[in-house]
Amino acid sequence: AQKVTQAQTEISVVEKEDVTLDCVYETRDTTYYLFWYKQPPSGELVFLIRRNSFDEQNEISGRYSWNFQKSTSSFNFTITASQVVDSAVYFCALRRGATNKLIFGTGTLLAVQP
Amino acid sequence: GAGVSQTPSNKVTEKGKYVELRCDPISGHTALYWYRQSLGQGPEFLIYFQGTGAADDSGLPNDRFFAVRPEGSVSTLKIQRTERGDSAVYLCASSFDSTGEVHEQYFGPGTRLTVT
Numbered sequence: 001a002q003k004v005t006q007a008q009t010e011i012s013v014v015e016k017e018d019v020t021l022d023c024v025y026e027t028r029d030t031t032y033y034l035f036w037y038k039q040p041p042s043g044e045l046v047f048l049i050r051r052n053s054f055d056e057q058n059e060i061s062g063r064y065s066w067n068f069q070k071s072t073s074s075f076n077f078t079i080t081a082s083q084v085v086d087s088a089v090y091f092c093a094l095r096r097g098a099t100n101k102l103i104f105g106t107g108t109l110l111a112v113q114p
Numbered sequence: 115g116a117g118v119s120q121t122p123s124n125k126v127t128e129k130g131k132y133v134e135l136r137c138d139p140i141s142g143h144t145a146l147y148w149y150r151q152s153l154g155q156g157p158e159f160l161i162y163f164q165g166t167g168a169a170d171d172s173g174l175p176n177d178r179f180f181a182v183r184p185e186g187s188v189s190t191l192k193i194q195r196t197e198r199g200d201s202a203v204y205l206c207a208s209s210f211d212s213t214g215e216v217h218e219q220y221f222g223p224g225t226r227l228t229v230t
Contacts, residue, residue: 004156033216045157045205045221052216091156095216100145101170102219104156 006105021077023092031097034075040088082112118222126228135191135225139208147207196229
């Protein structure tokens with residue numbers, strides 16, 4: 001079965017704090033892809049990153065960084081020095097190599113207080 | 115350029131009525147997807163088009179749901195005999211051809227469907 005679990009339903013931090021959003025996935029495929037999307041209050045999903053199963057290198061983009069660990073089936077997302085504009089629901093998603101559909105987690109609502 | 119657009123942004127209908135939801139993908143994107151997002155949940159896959167044909171419709175919940183993409187661009191999701199449980203935000207996404215290399219999907223703002 002293919003599944004994505006985001007155990008943190010809501011996280012509240014104060015501006016400038018670092019925060020990590022957890023994502024655990026399940027798949028028996030050897031080829032798969034992982035994604036993070038941001039859904040701000042406006043509702044439109046915004047693509048953040050894609051990672052394939054053969055590339056475990058961590059990635060940093062500005063204040064965002066991603067830690068992919070196949071050994072624990074996790075693809076965690078860290079925001080450094082959080083800002084109020086980071087407030088949104090963040091979704092982790094899995095795509096099997098042989099299909100095109102995304103399987104989403106239930107999302108984590110991040111609230112960054114000023 | 116323009117992103118994925120969806121119309122209407124909101125639709126309120128009575129139980130039992132028929133509705134059509136429209137999606138206009140990003141120009142040049144051959145792959146188009148429909149998802150449904152219920153309150154507090156992540157999007158759930160409904161159907162995927164590659165060009166004009168539905169390549170995967172495994173997510174359609176039942177035969178009241180149908181989607182078309184006759185010219186390989188705009189797509190319409192059609193729901194017959196709507197039920198209150200169909201109330202959700204219907205999201206459309208598009209991407210470049212996904213039959214080879216994997217491309218990220220870009221989402222539209224969604225249509226909020228309310229069945230009363």
